[in-house]
Amino acid sequence: xxxxxVARSLWVSVWATAIASVFGICFGAWLAVTRFYGxxxxxxxxxxxxxxxxxxxxxxxxxxLSRSGPLGYLGWLxxxxxxxxAQSVLVFPVVAALTRQxxxxxxxxxxxxxxSLGAGTGLRSLLLVWDERYVFLTIVITAFGRAISExxxxxxxxxxxxxxxxxMTTAIALxxxxxxxxxxxxxxxxxxxxxxxxxxxxxALRSWRLRVDGATSDPLQKAWV
Amino acid sequence: MNxxxxxxxxxxxxxxxxxQLHGVDVQFGTHLALNQIDLNVYxxxxxxxxxxxxxxxxxxxxxxxGVLPVSNGQVHWQPGVQQAMVFQRPHMLRTSVVNFxxxxxxxxxxxxxxxxEQALLAxxxxxxxxxxxxNAKTLSGGQQQRLAFARALAVQPQCMLLDxxxxxxxxxxxxxxxxxxxxSISVNAMTLLFSSHNLGQVKRLATRVIYLENxxxxxxxxxxxxxxxxxxHSHPEAHLFLRGERx
Numbered sequence: 459x460x461x462x463x464v465a466r467s468l469w470v471s472v473w474a475t476a477i478a479s480v481f482g483i484c485f486g487a488w489l490a491v492t493r494f495y496g497x498x499x500x501x502x503x504x505x506x507x508x509x510x511x512x513x514x515x516x517x518x519x520x521x522x523l524s525r526s527g528p529l530g531y532l533g534w535l536x537x538x539x540x541x542x543x544a545q546s547v548l549v550f551p552v553v554a555a556l557t558r559q560x561x562x563x564x565x566x567x568x569x570x571x572x573x574s575l576g577a578g579t580g581l582r583s584l585l586l587v588w589d590e591r592y593v594f595l596t597i598v599i600t601a602f603g604r605a606i607s608e609x610x611x612x613x614x615x616x617x618x619x620x621x622x623x624x625x626m627t628t629a630i631a632l633x634x635x636x637x638x639x640x641x642x643x644x645x646x647x648x649x650x651x652x653x654x655x656x657x658x659x660x661x662a663l664r665s666w667r668l669r670v671d672g673a674t675s676d677p678l679q680k681a682w683v
Numbered sequence: 684m685n686x687x688x689x690x691x692x693x694x695x696x697x698x699x700x701x702x703q704l705h706g707v708d709v710q711f712g713t714h715l716a717l718n719q720i721d722l723n724v725y726x727x728x729x730x731x732x733x734x735x736x737x738x739x740x741x742x743x744x745x746x747x748x749g750v751l752p753v754s755n756g757q758v759h760w761q762p763g764v765q766q767a768m769v770f771q772r773p774h775m776l777r778t779s780v781v782n783f784x785x786x787x788x789x790x791x792x793x794x795x796x797x798x799x800e801q802a803l804l805a806x807x808x809x810x811x812x813x814x815x816x817x818n819a820k821t822l823s824g825g826q827q828q829r830l831a832f833a834r835a836l837a838v839q840p841q842c843m844l845l846d847x848x849x850x851x852x853x854x855x856x857x858x859x860x861x862x863x864x865x866x867s868i869s870v871n872a873m874t875l876l877f878s879s880h881n882l883g884q885v886k887r888l889a890t891r892v893i894y895l896e897n898x899x900x901x902x903x904x905x906x907x908x909x910x911x912x913x914x915x916h917s918h919p920e921a922h923l924f925l926r927g928e929r930x
Contacts, residue, residue: 567774568774570745570750570751570770571770571773571774573750574748574750574767574768574770575786575787575790575834576787576790576791577790581790585776588777589776589777591777592777
């Protein structure tokens, strides 16, 4: 039971992070290099969404996927797909906002030189994303950490159905309310171990990057490393 | 002074107009960084922009290069003139040295394989061919500046713009970079526009000196005249600058 819950958690969070990363990086990079009327308001909205309460996301996705909702025809409610969708919505602002900040800082420092080579707005943002790719690995891992530790949204849209939509966080919540504290603690330890593995991965990436690139004098990169 | 650097001989000018600026203003908020700049540059000239910090040298080069829009006025390049710029602190992309140069060519619609071949030729001109497959970020300051110069050379410009190209380098690297730049510019008979705080470098490289102060051109003279003729009456600000009272 324990390992199937762990595997389900990982499956949902990996897919949610992948989807949110693709859209979040594209949107954030575009937002970083373009200027348009209302951009400031959009940035404020995006930064506000960083603190989006997960139960609110769960509620909105629930309403969208409910039988009478606009996406009700998909029949995803109380399924893993619904949980992936909810976590993607939750994690998207994290990826987009961090990407926007990272690419905008890089553009301020180096964008003119890329423009000098003949790179237009779109290509410039792609080159900056490529150039800062190790930072994006950190952003993606941060997003994954946010996704896997989330409980409210997946509880609402997944329903915490045993053997079907029960994941680590919802199982911990359930076992605690039932009074089965040893199992709740065991699940908590597994969740902690997953997060610890993530941190080890980030540290390994950091040291590998320093080995490959040598010490950097770029203050932006130092700040992000 | 480095003995390897050849004093530039006055180039017999064909008087072929290459670049024309007319009434150029650049405004940052309420600050007027360039004010009514009129300038003609002819093919083969070596023009140095000098002046104190904040006088508008770098802004003028960026406007000429086209990466900074003008608030008023016009910048007109003769059709077909290729130009490239080397920035004061070139940003190294996280890629190999050869790819770094090839990217500039690829962005000009040259197929990637051809771009890499041409990039290797450009690297030979700056003595970096042995480092072609090293990560560009791991190069020293002088090597990075040479690499940026190779990237600019690769696009075969008729006019080269250099923004304080050696200001962040140690004396040895400075001489090295300057020697390579001087050689390439001579061999390729390029027009050169550069800014510098190093008056020795200006004497060595320039045939014409433009003195800027608060976004205005206050002197535009042949190098010989700028350094060796009394300016206190004709160009008092430039005179004070040369005496070190305007830096």
